[in-house]
Amino acid sequence: MVSPLSLSFFTFFLFLFLSHPQAQAQSQSQSDPQSPTNDPPTICIIGSGIGGSSVAHFLRLYSSSSNSNPFSIHIFERNGVVGGRMATVNVSGHTFEAGASILHPKNYHAVNYTELLGLKNKDPSSDSFSLGIWDGQKFVFKTLSFSSNIPFVDKIVSLANSLLMFLRYGFSLLKMQTFVESTVNNFLKYYERFESRPVFETVDEMLKWAGLYNLTTRTLQEELIDVGLSPLLIKELVTVITRINYGQSASISGLAGAVSLAGSGGGLWAIEGGNWQMAAGLINSSDAALHLHEEIDSVSYLGEYYELNSTKGNSYKCEVAVVATPLAELNIQFTPPISIPKRKLQHTHATFVRGLLNPGYFGLDAVSEIPKLVATLEDPDLPFTSISVLKKHDEKDFTYKIFSREPMADILLDSFFSVRQETIRIDWGAYPHYNAPEEFAPFILDDRNLYYVNAFENAASTMETSAVAAENIARLILSRFFSQVLLISSNLGSNSDGEILHVDL
Secondary structure (H helix, E strand, O other), rough: OOOOOOHHHHHHHHHOOOOOOOOOOOOOOOOOOOOOOOOEEEEEEEEOOOHHHHHHHHHHHOOOOOOOOOOOOEEEEEOOOOOOOEEEEEEEOOOOOOOOOOOOOOOOOHHHHHHOOOOEEEEOOOOOOEEEEOOOOOOOEEEOOOOOHHHHHHHHHHHHHHHHHHHHHHHHHHHHHHHHHHEEEEHHHHEEEEOOOOOHHHHHHHHOOOOOOOOOOOHHHHHHHHHOOOOOHHHHHHHHHHHHHHHHOOOEEEEHHHHHHHHOOOOOOOOOOOOHHHHHHHHHHOOEEEEOOOOOOEHHHHOOOOOOOHHHOEEEEOOEEEEEEOOOOOEEEEOOOOOOOOEEEEEEEEEEEEEEHHHHHHHHOOHHOOOOOEEEOOOOOOHHHHHEEEEEOOOEEEEEEEEEEEOHHHHHHHEEEEEEEEEEEEEEEEEEEEOOOOOOOOOOOOOOEEEHHHHHHHHHOOOHHHHHHHHHHHHHHHHHHOOOOOOOOEEEEEOOOEEEEEEEE
């Protein structure tokens, strides 16, 4: 999954994990769902991101075919568009991912969604890539940068950069690859067939079953020291990866860190036009009623059903309620109260600038000498996490994306840029702030039928981990509320060894 000795090792840097939407689905019915005593039961889902839309999808996919309409689904979204932390931004007429940006070839749920919905894959840019690691005063490491339309020349540059990487970090690169591949192989257990894969009621048992729990009890740095990585590799390359992907240092918990490192492999991809289309398509195909601009501010259990009240003054009744958005910064009032570990989100500030970087800031003579990705070490005095080129319009006109832990003031941007034509700022509560040993909220918040998809996010936060958690929640609902025994239906296939589940869509 990771190819540390090839130039594709760096392609992941061009993406931003974690997101918001731009779905153009229009809000459907705003009327109350049917009373819980009449007709099919109602399932209410709070949040229209990849987690909420995946719950709706898997509920429909796995529900008994003997009843064409065993339940109704209502999805509530406080914003005017769906997608949660999958989103795009428009800079001078060009569209770029602003949230969760890159998918891995082994993200099997996302692969299946793309096929189901007829979406088009977009591979990362094939342009020559260059990396520079900046310590605030100088570049401590730089790869070669040379653009050519001749594939042979590009291959030579790639091999030269591989050699530079190896000369600096040595066999620690291979040890890191082994560590990541071991973690990924364990994660692949979540795609096994139902006969060998139980339904999990807690995050702890879900992680322990796959052999991943211990990674959440220690920091990434501790894990990598134990497997023999050099201090230099951890200080530089590993830290660069975790800072860009999760906005945090190598003191991040081990599983989140391993997932972050896994994003450095080849074959990374995205959805043409925006990853938010997965959420929009899944909601549409699951025949769910979508309530846009409908923020839920209270959830009350009233004996036989839940009552959801919105800030618009509307009230909704449902037998099953699913929270598919992080609770860390929401003020939903639960009756009876729920108890979950306190958590804070790591905020990443994404600043998009169309203009021209100032080479003098980096001690260089020309813009062409600035690497396409400027990454930084862990230093509280450094004002940004990374600066990357999203698009080259011409020799003096680029679109850049800057990640930082704090907002980028104009006076600071003016020290980086000699020209700024357009600036767009986005503040993402993008993912949890990881701190080993991790504590997990329950999947079942009240021992009844109130579920929490994002409990799994405290282990690792990606589009695919949200989908994996959502599938488990859907199975929980069907088995606990509907007493449905899930069987492998005729539309489910497997790979050649018969172990990994692939849905033939």
